[in-house]
Amino acid sequence: MSMPDKLSTYRAKRDFKQTAEPKGSRSSRSRKSDIAPRLRFVIQKHAATRLHYDLRLELDGVFKSWAVTRGPSLDPADKRLAVEVEDHPLEYGDFEGTIPKGQYGGGTVQLWDRGYWSPLPGVDPKQALKSGELKFTLEGERLHGSWVLVRMRHDRTNSKRTNWL
């Protein structure tokens, strides 16, 4: 597994002597079973410089992650900006706490929802993320239903961030 590579950005941004966030050293769980394991999701309310909600979807041993400006939308017409951020370790799905001021993401992280997610039937999630549109369902404690992540074209934003809606 290329775990160290996937999490190198995550680790480079953090000083683990200063923050209690998980380093992500635990190896990902074995996938030898022929029954497909369920994929976890978590939404963390993050009171950083700006309050946002971090949506994390388990895929390939890490959490693919987006910072959603005003939290998940329950109204299909009300789209939310979701800024793609670095992959996070699966241990992050249980993390709550205060990241010290001055550290990356300084502020308080609270679990807001968690459960399982799945791509819509027939959707290959890796392919969907690559092509910029992922339709999925969430089965959490708060959230139940279908959402879609759509990548915005870079030329509209003129920024290095990868934005999704």
Ligand code: MN
């Ligand atoms: Mn965050």
